[in-house]
Amino acid sequence: MAVDHKRFLADLHKLREFGASGVGKGVIRPAYSDADIAARKWLAERMIGAGLAPHFDPVGNLFGLAEGTSLLMGSHSDSQPEGGWLDGALGVIAALEIARSCDRPISVVSFQDEEGRFGVTTGSAVWSGGLPLEHADGLTDGAGITFGAARSAMTDLSQGFVDPARFSGFIEMHIEQGPSLDASGDQIGVVTDIVGIRDMSITFQGQQNHAGTTPMHLRRDAFQALSLFNTRLNDRFRNVVTPQTVWTIGRVDLHPNASSIVPGRVRFSMQWRDGDADRLARMEEIIRATAQEVADQQGLVLEFGPLLGLEPVAMDTTLRTALENGAGRVAPGKWRKMPSGALHDATNLSRLMPVAMLFVPSINGISHDFAEDTAERDLVAGLDVLEHAVQALV
């Protein structure tokens, strides 16, 4: 029995209705939001229809379990505050279609908070044992809400944690979220390895004061400290990074954030990614040293949040080869091997089982944005590659 392209696409569009932004195909479905929980309950129904047993765990990860030992497939259905309709949802719905069309034992999963409202791929990090639940419960989002408080909205559904031993491996399909495949005109990317990531919040505490009566030379301005830190960091990274290395200050919370007040405190996010664990460590040294130097020079108090992160991970050779053979059949001459600059749940699952990943193109490389999209023929090609790989594997 073959995969049903129409049914696959229809389910993809149905899932998009949960948290639809009303802007293009975009969705607003952050972890534990009403839209996210409603989407997971709908997915659980669809799993039953596919002959799977739905199972929520204590952090809101949703599994659709096949009997006995099975191959696990899926991704995540939570989104960024302004997310695209595919992102992780594509991998979940593709897995669902494979499970219901294929006669081999396939289980499906949608992990929770992959987008990092609280940490980094929080749901799969907890399930894989990489992040102790008691530590996760203490993590806070930008609004100061704890992971523990947020996940309590779903604990009534929990049937406990699933035993990873029942799965023989994990395959995740995802959009590339970058410009490479779209630029080269390829339909499929088979992932060789996933880059490592580090994420840390940093706080400069200065002196809040009146913006009219405090002379410039007496100020301990938290924003000025952040700006100086950023300028020096960019300069010092030059000797360390490669063209593939990236670093981002994506969140800035200034306090009290009023135009007539010298800001007394800034808390900001510092994130960096690279395929080489040693380089990630050298960058961390430079970040800590530069922040301390700025704090000392400007007379501010410096505080580092906990360092979250994941090591670079190579894909499993057997699973990866099956995907490469499938890609060769479905898209001859229009597929490539490539690293993943984005982080995925597969990184965490590599602690438990063999993992592999498949990419389809992101139009103009845009993702984490309402404008994110992928050509329908590429979505279908990705599904077909998965089908070929599963037939060869299981």
Place this chain on the structure above:
Amino acid sequence: MAVDHKRFLADLHKLREFGASGVGKGVIRPAYSDADIAARKWLAERMIGAGLAPHFDPVGNLFGLAEGTSLLMGSHSDSQPEGGWLDGALGVIAALEIARSCDRPISVVSFQDEEGRFGVTTGSAVWSGGLPLEHADGLTDGAGITFGAARSAMTDLSQGFVDPARFSGFIEMHIEQGPSLDASGDQIGVVTDIVGIRDMSITFQGQQNHAGTTPMHLRRDAFQALSLFNTRLNDRFRNVVTPQTVWTIGRVDLHPNASSIVPGRVRFSMQWRDGDADRLARMEEIIRATAQEVADQQGLVLEFGPLLGLEPVAMDTTLRTALENGAGRVAPGKWRKMPSGALHDATNLSRLMPVAMLFVPSINGISHDFAEDTAERDLVAGLDVLEHAVQALV
């Protein structure tokens, strides 16, 4: 009949109960908040007790009117999001005590939104004719709420605008909000002039994208643009400013403000102050040119908000001399003449009538902070100087 120090201090502490922060003596009483409106209703009752006719105008300015022509005294009772207990409240309660103890015709006022939740000294700017009401109604606070929507919470109290012609002049007592008096050990500062201010919001629009898959050289990162703008601006101002000039980026709103997303937009406040109108204009040229240069180089779209501001203002000689004579009697050898680096409602009222200002020390120069405070003996000294001045004037 002389001023009553105990009654004056008791009313000051009573007013502090509205929006008390629970941290030190601090208050949270921004314009149009429940605490602010409740405080104004309490003040209206106190005005009746002082033999004055309370009168709210369409923007929430509260007057306590004496019959016939009178000298206007007061300040404002709204606070910063994290404000001190004295700030403008001191001038309002001092005026109330003068009005009820003095047999001369004294009117009292508490202006609305002096702290600039929406604009710059918004309430007195509208009353003085410096800011047309229809323009003011379009101003928004950090949360996007319009002034028009906010003031509708008080329009049921409005009796229309008060005719400025009934006032012979305006005297405002205020805390210094700076370190000068506290450092020199003086009890009283008689203001010579108030510096001018400019305030403008600036927006850089870049491209929101994934923080893991977007190469550094392809990014149009709004935070990086802000940091570059700030660094260049500080450098270019060096040749233009004096030790009295100040400039501040106090508000930064990054979008979407998530650690795993290259920020696509930043809206921030740019404020600068100086006693020389020509220098304020030269600084504006540098700000606009530097922002445009950064936007062009980094491929971002630049947008300037409306330029708000007030010109430098000299105090009226007659009123100022009366305050100087009073200071000489109350605090011989412990008072000084000084400019005001902070902006005050008196700046707007100078369009309508002669104005003068009196400062008392701020301990450690701290203000716009829960920790703001002034020694009781200095509060009382300020009240006594006002009494002497009023006896000599009216």
